[in-house]
Amino acid sequence: MDDLKRAHNTENITQTGNSELMYSVRNLSYKYPDGTHALSDINLDVKKGEFVGLLGANGSGKTTLLRAMDKLLKGVEGSVYLDGIDIRTLSPKEIYRKVGLVFQNPDDQLFAPTLFEDVAFGPANMGFRSKEVEERVMNALDEVELTGLERKSVHNLSFGQRKRACIAGLLAMGHEMLLLDEPTAGLDPMGEYKMMGLLQKLNREKQVTIVMATHSVDLVPLFLDKLYILSKGKIKRGGAPEEVFNAPEDMANIKLRLPHIAELIYRLKHEDKLDFGRIPLTIGEARREIIKTMEKKES
Ligand SMILES: Nc1ncnc2c1ncn2[C@@H]1O[C@H](COP(=O)(O)OP(=O)(O)O)[C@@H](O)[C@H]1O
Numbered sequence: 001m002d003d004l005k006r007a008h009n010t011e012n013i014t015q016t017g018n019s020e021l022m023y024s025v026r027n028l029s030y031k032y033p034d035g036t037h038a039l040s041d042i043n044l045d046v047k048k049g050e051f052v053g054l055l056g057a058n059g060s061g062k063t064t065l066l067r068a069m070d071k072l073l074k075g076v077e078g079s080v081y082l083d084g085i086d087i088r089t090l091s092p093k094e095i096y097r098k099v100g101l102v103f104q105n106p107d108d109q110l111f112a113p114t115l116f117e118d119v120a121f122g123p124a125n126m127g128f129r130s131k132e133v134e135e136r137v138m139n140a141l142d143e144v145e146l147t148g149l150e151r152k153s154v155h156n157l158s159f160g161q162r163k164r165a166c167i168a169g170l171l172a173m174g175h176e177m178l179l180l181d182e183p184t185a186g187l188d189p190m191g192e193y194k195m196m197g198l199l200q201k202l203n204r205e206k207q208v209t210i211v212m213a214t215h216s217v218d219l220v221p222l223f224l225d226k227l228y229i230l231s232k233g234k235i236k237r238g239g240a241p242e243e244v245f246n247a248p249e250d251m252a253n254i255k256l257r258l259p260h261i262a263e264l265i266y267r268l269k270h271e272d273k274l275d276f277g278r279i280p281l282t283i284g285e286a287r288r289e290i291i292k293t294m295e296k297k298e299s
């Protein structure tokens with residue numbers, strides 16, 4: 001039945017080109033040449049304008065999945081549809097025009113001597129005149145808050161600045177879809193917060209659709225519309241963050257924990273039998289739930 005439903009979905013997508021979906025991954029499996037089963041029967045949808053997270057422990061398959069979505073792997077089983085079109089039928093150039101992949105390590109991505117030259121490389125290669133290239137670079141640098149550092153050597157930028165420089169390089173080409181591999185990994189707590197704020201702004205104000213891999217459970221999910229939990233190459237859960245985080249036992253099984261605040265309220269509810277309705281993810285929500293519960297007790 002499940003398979004039937006999936007087949008039906010797939011048919012719809014190929015026939016009509018579902019305009020709502022930016023990405024649709026169907027029954028995707030992948031084995032590395034050395035025999036490692038990195039992905040098994042992955043199904044996921046990304047709507048246009050969505051901000052989606054892939055959450056999983058190290059080795060769960062996040063990077064492999066992003067690479068498969070960018071058609072960088074050979075011998076993938078199953079299908080990936082980009083804007084309703086099977087990516088097998090798209091050339092690297094056609095994919096590259098629409099989708100930008102940001103590597104986890106900025107040093108694998110940046111290569112030009114100065115920040116300006118690095119960000120300018122993409123649009124210059126796309127054939128824009130130098131005036132237009134300059135405009136695109138300056139706008140992109142403004143969006144990632146690196147204005148003023150154009151002439152600086154990329155080696156002398158901080159790690160967080162280098163991560164933002166990679167994003168600017170893709171924005172300058174006008175990507176409507178970004179795949180980001182652990183954009184907050186290696187940043188300090190304030191850097192992580194700022195990076196998520198920046199991505200949220202790009203998503204909301206510039207309508208950039210974003211899929212990001214992460215292993216951060218406390219901060220990142222607060223910014224996301226939808227979250228898929230990956231474990232050992234399989235998707236274990238998917239949905240809005242508050243739906244996904246309502247089963248701590250499940251999370252422990254896949255080497256992740258609940259966000260701290262959710263864990264506290266979950267324990268108060270189940271172990272101390274306090275009358276909480278829902279499990280909050282933020283301090284603000286938790287505060288409201290605690291006050292509500294106290295008021296109920298007093299009345
Ligand atoms: N080039 C490779 N060759 C063989 N196995 C790989 C390769 N890259 C990753 N793997 C394996 O595939 C699995 C998924 O890895 P990866 O996608 O990098 O996970 P994550 O990004 O979630 O840490 C792991 O078991 C990893 O060891």
Ligand SMILES: [Mg+2]
Nearest residue numbers: 062063104181
């Ligand atoms: Mg990875």
